[in-house]
Amino acid sequence: MDHFLKISNVDTLYFDRIYALHGLTLEIKKGEIFAIMGPNGAGKTTLLRTIAGLLKDQPKKGIIDFNGRQIQRLTPEKISSLGIVYVPEDRGLFRELTVKENLDLGCWGRRDDRIKADLDYVYDLFPILKEREAQQAETLSGGEQQMLAIGRAFLRNPKLLMLDEPSLGLAPLIARNVFDALIKISGLGTTILLVEQNAKLALKIANYGYILEAGRIVLQGTASELMENRDVQELYLGVGGENISPKGWRLYKKRRSW
Ligand SMILES: Nc1ncnc2c1ncn2[C@@H]1O[C@H](COP(=O)(O)OP(=O)(O)OP(=O)(O)O)[C@@H](O)[C@H]1O
Ligand SMILES: [Mg+2]
Known part of the structure; x- marks a missing residue:
């Protein structure tokens, strides 16, 4: 394959x-x-x-x-x-459930014997989730919510x-x-x-x-190829100047290589 x-x-x-x-x-x-x-x-x-x-x-x-x-x-x-597991932009958490409950839902349907080890791994990756285990997901900070969303997605294997x-x-x-x-x-x-x-x-x-x-x-x-590309540098990496203006974007569209 x-x-x-x-x-x-x-x-x-x-x-x-x-x-x-x-x-x-x-x-x-x-x-x-x-x-x-x-x-x-x-x-x-x-x-x-x-x-x-x-x-x-x-x-x-x-x-x-x-x-x-x-x-x-x-x-x-x-x-x-x-x-195929998808973490949407809004993170898709069960807001009223706790951190632990959200993680448990990530394991839903799994029947293998690695669940406990994977859960420990998530807590290793993001120790703050262990501290917040009993807290409602909606009360987490944005960063903590993202960690929880990734942790839960990881548990779905x-x-x-x-x-x-x-x-x-x-x-x-x-x-x-x-x-x-x-x-x-x-x-x-x-x-x-x-x-x-x-x-x-x-x-x-x-x-x-x-x-x-x-x-x-x-x-x-x-x-590395993309990082060296001039258009990518200018438009997406912000190299060589302030944020691109609408006029800059139009000029770029005229001379871009694609
Ligand atoms: N539910 C929808 N109904 C109608 N048009 C939509 C819908 N969702 C997205 N679009 C349109 O499809 C195009 C692509 O949208 P999309 O959300 O995929 O862009 P994006 O690259 O994710 O943008 P952003 O960086 O703002 O998240 C846009 O023109 C948008 O207006
Ligand atoms: Mg988008």
């Missing part, structure tokens, strides 16, 4: 007429960390939701092959049972872990903490697909990256 997740020519539409993904093609290898970056409205969240099967009757066209099996017409439950903007709203130190945990989880053999606005952070931990604009992949490469 040479590929793990292979997406070919996928179209996802909203209201049957607005293309959020248009002929999207990408491939993800087993065991690595992949980052998807792109401006607001590019289709990043739509891509994760399409893979997870959360958009009714979508993708309209194309093939999503996971481990040699076509999954584009399966239900979200079936897709998650194949080992994913083959592919997909995260939508895990660093959003987190202080740099906490974001770093969360990303360090992702490196460790990936080291245990879980493939990670990360959607991030913060390209600097994402490319630090990713092996490979994709730039998504207006529903298409416009550039891809290893993390």
